[in-house]
Amino acid sequence: MRKQAPCRIVICRGCCCGSADKVAGLDHAEQVTRLAEVTVVRVTDCLDVCEQANVIVVQPSAAGRAAGGRPVWLGLVNDPDAAEDIAAWVRAGGPGVAEPPDIVSLYVFTPPRRIRTAPALS
Template sequence: MARRTRKEPAAPAAPVTVTVCRGCCCGVAAKHPGVDHAGQLERLREGVGDAGKVRAVQCLDACDHSNVVVVSPSAEGRAAGGRPVWLGWVLADDMLDEITAWVRAGGPGLAEPPGTLDLQAFAVSRRVREGLPG
């Protein structure tokens, strides 16, 4: 009797991930009155759609740059040299639109970010960077 082997489906490639801080400083009306924080998160989720995933986390420990968003490359983007990009002061709708357009274009490693996002980018310490939830 011939033995049949079952081919396991390939694991899906890791998509571009947009991590949105919603902890002690980011995403709170006390620090940013007049900003619709829940609406921002929904706008990112709708804008990114199937091109990636959006997740909210409690605190990214970069409170001086509140509201913080981290755009992490897809598996393909990382293989092409892309690294997570930390963006601060993400408060306006046009910033959200630029983030979603960048993700839809491929994100870090595969597409250049819109030039205005360069003004929002900042570097974090290795301690903070390594503490980013997986």
């Protein structure tokens, strides 16, 4: 039996996201490390929604996509405990499989259409 593709996470670390100048008091590297402990993480230069720094996109697993799950954009993810909340959701199955914890739901936003449909997030 072929193993299903897991949830994946894209973390913006461009001009604003990941910057201690814009988001002080957060260990940006630790946020990436923590999420990489539970799934595949890709760090990207800029997702072009700088007003939402720090931005994380949780992409559904194959099972999540089959159940109708779509990428979930999280913005203003600047709380040091947020990575654990996101990790717990991914361990539970992520988009399309498990509802995000209430605290994670507070970070959800809808990016402009031109960004949602970019090839890097398809």
